[in-house]
Amino acid sequence: MSSTINPSLHFDNRWLRELPGDPEPRNFIRQVDRxxxxxxxxTPVANPALLAHSxxxxxxxxxxxxxxxxxxxxxxxxxxxxxxxxxxxxxxxxGHQFGHWAGQLGDGRAIYLGEAIAQNGxxxxxxxxxxxxxxYSRNADGRAVLRSSVREFLCSExxxxxxxxxxxxxxxxxxxxxxxxxxFYNGNPRAEAGAIVCRVAPSxxxxxxxxxxxARGDHAxxxxxxxxxxxxxxxHITHGDEIERIGAxxxxxxxxxxxxxxxxxxxxxxxxxxxxDNISILGLTIDYGPYGxxxxxxxxxxxxxxxxxxxxxxxxRQPEIARWxxxxxxxxxxxxxxxxxxxxxxxxxxxxxxxxSTTALFAAKLGFPGxxxxxxxxxxxxxxxxxxSEADMTDFFRRLGELTVAANAGSxxxxxxxxxxxxxxxxxxxxxxxxxxxxxxxLSAFPQVGAGDTAIAASLKRAExxxxxxxxxxxxxxxxxxxxxxAEAGDPTGIHELLDxxxxxxxxxxxxxxxxxxxxxxxxxxAGCSALSCSS
Ligand code: AMP
Ligand code: MG
Numbered sequence: 001m002s003s004t005i006n007p008s009l010h011f012d013n014r015w016l017r018e019l020p021g022d023p024e025p026r027n028f029i030r031q032v033d034r035x036x037x038x039x040x041x042x043t044p045v046a047n048p049a050l051l052a053h054s055x056x057x058x059x060x061x062x063x064x065x066x067x068x069x070x071x072x073x074x075x076x077x078x079x080x081x082x083x084x085x086x087x088x089x090x091x092x093x094x095g096h097q098f099g100h101w102a103g104q105l106g107d108g109r110a111i112y113l114g115e116a117i118a119q120n121g122x123x124x125x126x127x128x129x130x131x132x133x134x135x136y137s138r139n140a141d142g143r144a145v146l147r148s149s150v151r152e153f154l155c156s157e158x159x160x161x162x163x164x165x166x167x168x169x170x171x172x173x174x175x176x177x178x179x180x181x182x183x184f185y186n187g188n189p190r191a192e193a194g195a196i197v198c199r200v201a202p203s204x205x206x207x208x209x210x211x212x213x214x215a216r217g218d219h220a221x222x223x224x225x226x227x228x229x230x231x232x233x234x235x236h237i238t239h240g241d242e243i244e245r246i247g248a249x250x251x252x253x254x255x256x257x258x259x260x261x262x263x264x265x266x267x268x269x270x271x272x273x274x275x276x277d278n279i280s281i282l283g284l285t286i287d288y289g290p291y292g293x294x295x296x297x298x299x300x301x302x303x304x305x306x307x308x309x310x311x312x313x314x315x316x317r318q319p320e321i322a323r324w325x326x327x328x329x330x331x332x333x334x335x336x337x338x339x340x341x342x343x344x345x346x347x348x349x350x351x352x353x354x355x356x357s358t359t360a361l362f363a364a365k366l367g368f369p370g371x372x373x374x375x376x377x378x379x380x381x382x383x384x385x386x387x388x389s390e391a392d393m394t395d396f397f398r399r400l401g402e403l404t405v406a407a408n409a410g411s412x413x414x415x416x417x418x419x420x421x422x423x424x425x426x427x428x429x430x431x432x433x434x435x436x437x438x439x440x441x442x443l444s445a446f447p448q449v450g451a452g453d454t455a456i457a458a459s460l461k462r463a464e465x466x467x468x469x470x471x472x473x474x475x476x477x478x479x480x481x482x483x484x485x486x487a488e489a490g491d492p493t494g495i496h497e498l499l500d501x502x503x504x505x506x507x508x509x510x511x512x513x514x515x516x517x518x519x520x521x522x523x524x525x526x527a528g529c530s531a532l533s534c535s536s
Pocket of ligand 2: 277278287
């Protein structure tokens with residue numbers, strides 16, 4: 001069968017081959033000890049239909065988009081059958097949830113298809129999210145609803161195109177079955193459309209994979225997992241003995257996470273559930289649940305209603321929480337190291353990487369050729385003003401790049417004020433904005449008009465440079481909700497159009513201005529547009 005569908009997709013399932021598996025072949029919920037994975041056959045669905053796919057991800061795998069529409073592939077992407085080389089399994093991990101050790105979690109509704117080797121030799125893990133219960137499903141059903149699947153599918157691809165490291169999404173398949181969910185956790189479950197996303201990443205390994213054997217005192221499995229990860233996912237770390245390699249690996253995880261969080265902060269992304277089981281060791285954004293995009297700039301904002309009380313995972317705390325999560329990984333690795341020296345050094349790499357990535361990204365967003373210390377207070381003050389003025393983060397920065405080199409406070413500030421959701425609150429900050437503008441100009445935010453360059457040419461150059469750092473299109477919460485409602489009514493074309501817009505987030509797309517509009521008033525408090533629960 002495979003030769004007619006796709007001659008090049010070859011599987012090499014190293015996780016299964018090289019790590020200890022759970023000997024139990026039956027699929028029932030249990031604690032799994034001394035094993036890194038369990039058999040987890042997907043539960044077939046009634047009526048699978050391909051609702052959307054990513055041509056780019058198909059391309060990474062060497063698949064044609066046409067191949068994906070064949071019944072063989074649609075069935076495989078629904079979990080109804082396996083193509084040659086595919087194996088269905090779930091992996092065992094633990095995690096800290098909302099700051100507390102939660103014990104075994106594991107892939108409760110993600111079932112691996114295996115590790116595909118593309119023609120260029122790159123390895124991609126494929127997972128079906130929502131394909132049925134596994135030994136790790138605890139008290140849940142292993143299914144996913146269409147609304148959260150659309151959100152994961154679109155955001156994975158949107159983040160990639162924004163330049164933010166992320167797991168990818170190959171396909172969105174409607175299951176033709178319904179799933180019962182209590183969306184608001186208020187005792188009113190209802191039947192919702194079910195769906196399955198096939199997600200793709202070089203590795204889905206999380207901090208929680210190491211925490212669980214460490215917490216159980218299973219140092220043999222812990223050591224094996226680390227050695228496997230070094231060999232499969234970090235083959236470039238070859239220098240030194242085992243201890244040095246583990247130290248170098250940890251430092252690299254920290255550095256990658258630092259860059260990731262800086263990128264989230266620069267585009268206004270709030271993950272929403274930064275539990276250690278949702279933190280990738282490759283520094284990828286992983287597990288899209290009740291995430292959201294900052295609209296009015298509020299560091300205390302979280303899209304996750306489950307976290308509304310403590311706001312542990314709000315926008316402004318993400319850098320601190322990421323470090324806390326890396327400290328959990330450090331604690332898990334302790335049994336493998338003679339002392340904490342390398343772990344402490346690794347955590348310092350997080351601080352350094354987060355710091356340097358943030359300053360580079362925000363220098364670019366402000367239009368400075370590089371970061372200087374004087375920019376720090378300017379940025380701090382800007383954050384305060386944006387907050388007090390209820391300004392839309394994405395819209396504000398895009399407007400900043402649009403200003404001409406001839407702009408003065410009188411012409412620039414009214415244009416920037418358009419980014420506010422509350423003009424009266426902007427007006428209350430008028431004096432602050434004028435002072436900020438003077439400082440911004442004083443720090444040479446505008447290039448000198450060089451000899452032979454007109455003011456217009458200089459402005460265009462500035463805009464081009466700044467627009468590359470300030471997206472025009474992000475997956476605004478209300479935009480996702482609109483295409484979800486359309487898809488729930490049976491029409492997935494809105495997903496395709498939105499995906500296409502999000503493919504070029506930094507470019508002007510004539511005719512598609514509506515996708516860049518600030519959140520409309522009706523969406524301010526609407527479920528799905530402003531706040532989400534974990535129910536998915
Ligand atoms: P999350 O915070 O969404 O990443 O989920 C935490 C844990 O709950 C993970 O181990 C998931 O696999 C599991 N989980 C979440 N939703 C479901 C579901 N519908 N069925 C089975 N397991 C689930
Ligand atoms: Mg998770």
